[in-house]
Each structure stands twice: as structure tokens, then as C-alpha cells.
Amino acid sequence: xxxxxxxxxxxxxxxxxxxxxxxxxxxxxxxxTLKHFFRRPATVKYPEETREFSEVYRGKHVLKRDxxxxxxxxxxxxxxxxxxxxxxTMVADERKKGEEHLYREEKYAAIYEINMLRCIFCGLCxxxxxxxxxxxxxxxxxxxxxxxxxIYGKDILVEGVEADKRIDISKRQDR
Amino acid sequence: METIFLIDxxxxxxxxxxxxxxxxxxxxxxxxxxxxxxxxxxxxxxxGPFGILQPLAxxxxxxxxxxxxxxxxxxxxxxxxxxxxxxxxxxxxxxIPWGGSLxxxxxxxxxxxxxxxxxxxxxxxxxxxxxxxxMIGGWASNNKYSLLGAVRASSQMISYELSMGLxxxxxxxxxGTLSMKEIVEQQHGMNWNxxxxxxxxxxxxxxxxxxxxxxxxxxPECEAELVGGYHTEYSSMKLGFYMFAEYINMFISSAxxxxxxxxxxxxxxxxxxxLSQNAITIIGVFVFxxxxxxxxxxxxxxxxxxxxxxxxxxxxLGWQWMxxxxxxxxxxxxxxxxxxxx
Numbered sequence: 001x002x003x004x005x006x007x008x009x010x011x012x013x014x015x016x017x018x019x020x021x022x023x024x025x026x027x028x029x030x031x032x033t034l035k036h037f038f039r040r041p042a043t044v045k046y047p048e049e050t051r052e053f054s055e056v057y058r059g060k061h062v063l064k065r066d067x068x069x070x071x072x073x074x075x076x077x078x079x080x081x082x083x084x085x086x087x088x089t090m091v092a093d094e095r096k097k098g099e100e101h102l103y104r105e106e107k108y109a110a111i112y113e114i115n116m117l118r119c120i121f122c123g124l125c126x127x128x129x130x131x132x133x134x135x136x137x138x139x140x141x142x143x144x145x146x147x148x149x150x151i152y153g154k155d156i157l158v159e160g161v162e163a164d165k166r167i168d169i170s171k172r173q174d175r
Numbered sequence: 176m177e178t179i180f181l182i183d184x185x186x187x188x189x190x191x192x193x194x195x196x197x198x199x200x201x202x203x204x205x206x207x208x209x210x211x212x213x214x215x216x217x218x219x220x221x222x223g224p225f226g227i228l229q230p231l232a233x234x235x236x237x238x239x240x241x242x243x244x245x246x247x248x249x250x251x252x253x254x255x256x257x258x259x260x261x262x263x264x265x266x267x268x269x270x271i272p273w274g275g276s277l278x279x280x281x282x283x284x285x286x287x288x289x290x291x292x293x294x295x296x297x298x299x300x301x302x303x304x305x306x307x308x309x310m311i312g313g314w315a316s317n318n319k320y321s322l323l324g325a326v327r328a329s330s331q332m333i334s335y336e337l338s339m340g341l342x343x344x345x346x347x348x349x350x351g352t353l354s355m356k357e358i359v360e361q362q363h364g365m366n367w368n369x370x371x372x373x374x375x376x377x378x379x380x381x382x383x384x385x386x387x388x389x390x391x392x393x394x395p396e397c398e399a400e401l402v403g404g405y406h407t408e409y410s411s412m413k414l415g416f417y418m419f420a421e422y423i424n425m426f427i428s429s430a431x432x433x434x435x436x437x438x439x440x441x442x443x444x445x446x447x448x449x450l451s452q453n454a455i456t457i458i459g460v461f462v463f464x465x466x467x468x469x470x471x472x473x474x475x476x477x478x479x480x481x482x483x484x485x486x487x488x489x490x491x492l493g494w495q496w497m498x499x500x501x502x503x504x505x506x507x508x509x510x511x512x513x514x515x516x517x
Contacts, residue, residue, distance in 0.1 A: 026477075029481060030480050036214070037209070037212045040215075041216055
């Protein structure tokens with residue numbers, strides 16, 4: 001089977017006189033590099049430019065709120081079970097009276113942490129979630145000098161209440 | 176008269192020195208940019224517009240790096256090594272004719288530091304000293320990788336100097352002079368030596384690659400096998416000196432190729448333009464530098480195209496191909512000269 005038409009059969013035959021003079025091959029190689037010299041760079045200047053992402057790119061996670069602004073997560077732990085990298089930990093707590101506008105169900109995650117160094121961005125957590133609470137977004141996890149900075153708590157993961165801080169995940173729902 | 180002459184020469188020497196250093200500095204930038212373009216990348220672009228200040232940032236970094244002198248090294252030789260490399264690299268620029276002569280207040284000022292009547296020979300003498308900088312540096316480091324690099328450097332330079340000299344002998348047989356200035360002036364009006372000595376030029380440029388320790392002959396450095404070769408133990412500005420000497424060598428050998436084979440500061444139609452002598456000279460200097468830049472580009476172009484030779488291949492090429500070919504070149508040149516004399 002041939003995947004590309006560029007494969008070449010390698011042999012150990014003696015070089016012909018033209019080949020052992022090297023110069024034709026050298027000039028051919030220099031023609032190749034000169035062609036690349038005038039080609040557009042294949043790289044992007046990262047912080048200023050970013051590559052176009054797929055609509056369903058799997059980046060940093062978001063914990064969604066419902067239409068009233070209450071957190072959807074009910075701390076069932078299915079995401080943590082589904083996670084092949086064991087990156088998710090959570091501590092559940094019971095909703096008190098008067099917190100109905102904060103948490104959708106009677107149980108909620110008091111602590112919800114994802115270790116971004118362990119996460120492999122497979123998206124199994126969002127498939128496991130019965131409450132449509134966790135989704136992966138197009139955002140990239142920023143770099144840091146400290147390992148501790150990569151344990152993302154609820155302060156980073158939960159989306160804002162205000163309409164303009166909500167994160168659109170409709171593309172990932174349509175899939 | 177004598178003091179004015181001295182002042183002229185001092186000024187020219189200083190300008191040549193400054194330009195050599197400036198071009199060597201910006202060669203590092205050009206090298207990185209060309210490498211990037213050939214690999215479909217952008218290259219350094221953070222320091223200043225298009226990264227134009229990158230060489231200054233690099234130099235600053237070199238000065239502030241920690242200076243490490245190995246405990247078991249021969250300290251005197253260890254320190255003097257990069258100095259010798261730098262000195263010999265800079266000394267050769269003395270005989271390069273940078274341009275014709277400027278007529279200034281009734282005086283002709285030739286744009287050359289010294290018109291030695293043995294210019295080519297002088298260059299050879301100095302270039303063969305260049306191996307001492309590498310050899311001493313590599314040996315004094317007391318490190319086996321450095322020593323291997325230095326041994327490789329010296330044997331490579333000695334092998335390739337032979338055929339370089341033979342390639343030049345054929346050229347000198349045609350020109351009949353060793354003075355750089357006269358060789359350049361003989362090439363006036365597209366009478367370039369490349370048309371008379373194509374094989375000689377090919378041999379010369381290959382030897383120049385080897386003499387400058389550039390890829391495909393960069394075995395003395397050879398990051399892959401020798402962790403940097405002769406400058407493994409060097410750090411801070413001493414390492415910078417070695418790197419810098421390499422780029423100066425590259426600039427100087429480009430200047431030699433341009434002036435020996437490609438007419439130096441001569442350019443086509445220089446007599447029919449009807450310009451004054453000074454204007455012609457200034458244009459000539461620019462043309463000369465364009466030629467030099469072209470050869471520097473070729474140096475870098477080859478570096479980012481070809482892989483490194485194996486050591487036995489390098490030696491076989493040097494002794495079994497280059498030297499017989501250059502002897503053949505001398506022989507043919509001699510025959511042709513005899514034929515025309517008759």
C-alpha cells in the first residue's frame with residue numbers, strides 16, 4: 001500500500017560518477033531551500049495571532065449556570081469517574097435555605113477542582129455529565145511558572161452570572 | 176605629508192574595522208532570519224521592528240553571562256585563545272581594497288588600508304594563524320570534546336589550505352601579481368576572473384567553507400557529536416568572541432571571493448556613466464558590498480541546505496578530490512598561458 005507518492009526505494013548500489021561528484025545534488029538541494037525562502041511562513045506569531053480553532057475545539061472547561069444564574073452542577077461525581085486522567089476532584093455540600101438562586105439542585109459542589117496538568121482534554125466529562133453542567137470551550141489554558149496554578153477551582157471554571165460573561169457552548173451541544 | 180598620510184590610513188582602518196564588526200554582528204541576525212525563512216518560520220522578531228535589535232540583545236546577554244573558567248584548564252592559554260581567533264580574523268581585512276580612490280582636496284585617497292605587494296600571501300599567512308586560536312582554545316580547555324574539536328579543526332584547515340593555495344596559484348599565474356589592488360584593477364570592465372578560472376573559483380569557495388568551519392564542514396563544532404567542539408568549555412563573551420570570529424571570517428572570505436573572482440568594486444558600464452571619480456568610487460564601494468552580501472548569503476544558504484560531512488568523507492574530499500583537481504587547474508592554466516604566449 002502506498003500512502004503518498006513520495007516514497008523511494010532505498011538501495012546500497014554504488015554511486016554513479018555524476019552522483020559521487022555531489023555538486024548536482026547540492027545544487028538541487030539549494031534550489032529546494034531557495035524555494036522555501038520565498039514561501040509564506042507556516043508558523044503564526046502566537047500571542048498576537050492565533051490559529052483558527054475548530055467550532056468544537058476541546059479547550060479549558062466551563063461550569064455552566066442555568067438561565068436563572070444558578071450553578072447546574074450537582075456534584076454527582078460522574079465526571080470524576082469518567083475522567084481517564086483522574087484530573088477532577090470535588091466535595092459535595094447541601095444547599096441551605098435561601099441559596100436557591102445560587103444552586104439549581106439540593107446538592108452542589110462546594111469544591112470543584114480540575115488539575116489542568118493531568119487533564120487530557122478528551123471531553124469524556126462533558127459526555128458523562130447528566131446535568132449539562134460541564135463543557136469544554138475554545139479557550140486555551142494559559143501557561144504558568146507554578147504547578148499549583150494549574151489546579152483550577154470554581155473561581156476559574158464557573159462562568160459569570162451576567163449575560164455577557166456567559167460562555168456559548170451551543171456548538172458542542174449540537175454535535 | 177607624512178602625518179596626513181597616517182591620518183588617512185588610520186581613519187580608513189577604523190572605518191574598515193567598524194564596518195567589519197557591524198557586518199559580523201548583523202550576520203548573526205541574517206543567519207537566523209535566513210534559517211527561519213528557509214524553514215518556513217518567521218525568525219527573531221521581538222527586539223525592535225523585525226527583530227533588528229536582536230544582535231545587540233545577544234551581545235548584551237553575552238556580557239552579562241557568568242564567566243566560567245575550568246579549574247583544570249591552562250588559564251593563560253584559555254583566555255588568550257579567543258583573542259587570537261578574533262585577532263587573526265580581523266587582521267586580514269587590511270589588504271582588502273574596499274573601493275577605488277576618493278579625490279579629496281586634490282589628494283587621491285585609496286580606500287584600502289595597505290596595498291601590500293604580497294597581499295594574497297599576507298592573507299594566507301594570517302589565515303593559517305587562525306587555526307591557533309581554535310587549537311589553543313580547545314587544548315587549554317582540558318576537555319576531551321574540546322580537544323577532539325581542535326584536532327579536527329587543525330587537520331581540516333591544514334588539508335583545505337593546500338588546495339585553497341593551489342586554486343589561488345592558478346589565479347596568480349593569470350594576474351601575474353600578488354597585490355589585491357592590482358588584481359581588482361585588472362578585472363575592470365567585466366573582465367572578471369571567474370570567467371577565466373571557473374574551476375579555480377569552485378575549489379576556492381569549497382575551501383573557504385572549510386576554512387571558516389561552516390556547514391557542510393563544521394566538524395570542529397559539530398554539536399551532535401562533540402557538544403560544541405573546541406568551545407565546549409567557553410562561556411560569556413569568550414564564547415561570543417569565537418562565534419564572532421567565525422562571522423568575521425565569513426565576511427572576510429566573502430570579500431576575498433568578491434575581489435579575487437568577481438571584480439571587487441568594479442561594476443559594468445562604470446566608464447560610460449559619465450560620473451565624477453568620487454561618485455564612481457562610492458557606487459563601487461556599494462557594489463562591492465552587494466557582492467560580499469551575496470556571498471555571505473551563499474554561505475548561509477549552503478549551511479541550511481546541506482548536512483555535515485562524515486570525517487573520512489571530509490578527508491577524502493580534501494586529499495583525493497580537491498588537491499588533484501586544483502593541481503589539474505594549475506596545469507591547464509599553465510598550458511593555456513604557454514599557448515597564448517606563443
